[in-house]
Amino acid sequence: MNNFSSRSLWRFGFSARLLKTNHFRTAASNTSFPAVWMLLAQYPGRIPGSFAKVQRNSFFTMPETVEDKADPELYSPPPRVRGMTQLDREAFKRTIVVPVLKVQKEIIGSLLKPLKHTLLQRPGLKRVIEDPDDENSRLVMLDPHKIPEFSLGGSEQEVLKQFNIPPVVSKYDLELTYESFKLEEILRAVLPEGQEVTSGFSRVGHIAHLNLRDHQLPYRYLIGQVIIDKNPGVTSVVNKTSIIDSTYRNFEMEVLAGESNLVTKVKENNTTYELDFSKVYWNPRLSTEHGRIVELLKPGDVLFDVFAGVGPFAIPAAKKKCRVFANDLNPESYTWLLHNCKLNKVGDKIKAFNMDGRDFLLGPVREELSKGLLLQTEEQKPSFHIVMNLPALALEFLAAFRHLLAGAARGAALPTVHCYAFSKHPEPALDVWQRAEASLGASLRACCSVHAVRNVAPNKEMMCLSFQLPADVLYGRPCPAEEKPACKRQRTSKDSSEETLPS
Numbered sequence: 001m002n003n004f005s006s007r008s009l010w011r012f013g014f015s016a017r018l019l020k021t022n023h024f025r026t027a028a029s030n031t032s033f034p035a036v037w038m039l040l041a042q043y044p045g046r047i048p049g050s051f052a053k054v055q056r057n058s059f060f061t062m063p064e065t066v067e068d069k070a071d072p073e074l075y076s077p078p079p080r081v082r083g084m085t086q087l088d089r090e091a092f093k094r095t096i097v098v099p100v101l102k103v104q105k106e107i108i109g110s111l112l113k114p115l116k117h118t119l120l121q122r123p124g125l126k127r128v129i130e131d132p133d134d135e136n137s138r139l140v141m142l143d144p145h146k147i148p149e150f151s152l153g154g155s156e157q158e159v160l161k162q163f164n165i166p167p168v169v170s171k172y173d174l175e176l177t178y179e180s181f182k183l184e185e186i187l188r189a190v191l192p193e194g195q196e197v198t199s200g201f202s203r204v205g206h207i208a209h210l211n212l213r214d215h216q217l218p219y220r221y222l223i224g225q226v227i228i229d230k231n232p233g234v235t236s237v238v239n240k241t242s243i244i245d246s247t248y249r250n251f252e253m254e255v256l257a258g259e260s261n262l263v264t265k266v267k268e269n270n271t272t273y274e275l276d277f278s279k280v281y282w283n284p285r286l287s288t289e290h291g292r293i294v295e296l297l298k299p300g301d302v303l304f305d306v307f308a309g310v311g312p313f314a315i316p317a318a319k320k321k322c323r324v325f326a327n328d329l330n331p332e333s334y335t336w337l338l339h340n341c342k343l344n345k346v347g348d349k350i351k352a353f354n355m356d357g358r359d360f361l362l363g364p365v366r367e368e369l370s371k372g373l374l375l376q377t378e379e380q381k382p383s384f385h386i387v388m389n390l391p392a393l394a395l396e397f398l399a400a401f402r403h404l405l406a407g408a409a410r411g412a413a414l415p416t417v418h419c420y421a422f423s424k425h426p427e428p429a430l431d432v433w434q435r436a437e438a439s440l441g442a443s444l445r446a447c448c449s450v451h452a453v454r455n456v457a458p459n460k461e462m463m464c465l466s467f468q469l470p471a472d473v474l475y476g477r478p479c480p481a482e483e484k485p486a487c488k489r490q491r492t493s494k495d496s497s498e499e500t501l502p503s
């Protein structure tokens, strides 16, 4: 096994996949804003009235690119908000100067479409407003970044010509308020300069889940409130407060803003789940992986889900008319699993258990396999799949398969195991493969594939090892030396997990 190269793993099906996630990044990007209006915006008070006309240059010069004029400050909140820890929305008011076109109100409707790329686009701001000096006209707001130095480009002039509108751009004092700024603009203006704004959040139903860094903590309540204000549907923001996950893989959290009710509803791959996010495990980044495994199942197949959580493998499998045995040690997960079975009307297809994964394998799984693997007829050939998604520890549970059916009559079929693991090894596929072999005490060389599920952290991968359980592991009798202790571990997972073995 040791002289197996990682290329062999690729041959057996190792594939790195980028996951499509439900993850919303809010970190400050390096987005550059064109700079044309900086000067003008600094002196809004000097412009008489609400807007003033600007004459076009009478000579032609090569237009400077928008990027040349980039003004990262144009849409920034005022400097006074820097360091704010309690949200004061009024303090965000600021006036900037934007270009406007005066247009007869009858032609507004026809004009907006051809000018749509030039129009001002800011959250909460109207693009067409009343003309204070003329009730028959309207003012059309243009994007300062697109109209450098109040000078219309050739295509805009062409459009205006068609409508007989003189190509005269005027200035308008526009008041920006808290509502006009985007989330990252607000946080970039408030948090210390030069530091990462926020590490992003995951969305679980009505909950935004953050994992803030130390330097962000003084601003956490403000960050929470701004996330609620700027994300319709988010009514609660929580921050993870402990680094080490609990046995049940839920984590300690602080509610930063909004409602403290963390019972929520999520939809994944067309299945609805309800859960209490403070008490059970739910990770929106696993939806692709859940779908991938369920895709492998056929109606009539049997699924054993050893660490089932609230049911994201089990319930879709049952909806696909598989027979499902789902287990979780966390009583809260078990309760929500039962709830979700009812919610999705698959109660008759799923048998739920609330026990340790090892006991589940040695009890209900052993019992079912010893009957099921034998009862294979020509017409009925269900496959048996065992899913083990507890990546920090699942490899160690593989030892429970040793001699699981020792002494039982051998069936023709063998179950397929899908076992998840974290790896910090430079060759993660090889690493999890070798650790699985050590735990099983057998070679998986001929019957195994490794799938890269997701990158969990820098240098930490989540992998899924799928293999057919070797008959010798399942049916072999323990040799006397092996009987005490029953499942001797040959290699620990300490190098790939911070967590400790649950009792």
Ligand SMILES: C[S@@+](CC[C@H](N)C(=O)[O-])C[C@H]1O[C@@H](n2cnc3c(N)ncnc32)[C@H](O)[C@@H]1O
Binding pocket: 247, 248, 249, 281, 282, 283, 286, 306, 307, 308, 309, 310, 311, 312, 313, 327, 328, 329, 330, 333, 355, 356, 357, 358, 389, 390, 391, 502
């Ligand atoms: C990583 S979560 C996976 C949940 C679900 N399968 C999913 O994909 O979202 C692992 C689950 O294993 C459960 N768990 C932890 N230790 C366990 C054990 N010794 N036996 C059974 N379940 C356990 C936790 O409560 C948690 O729900």
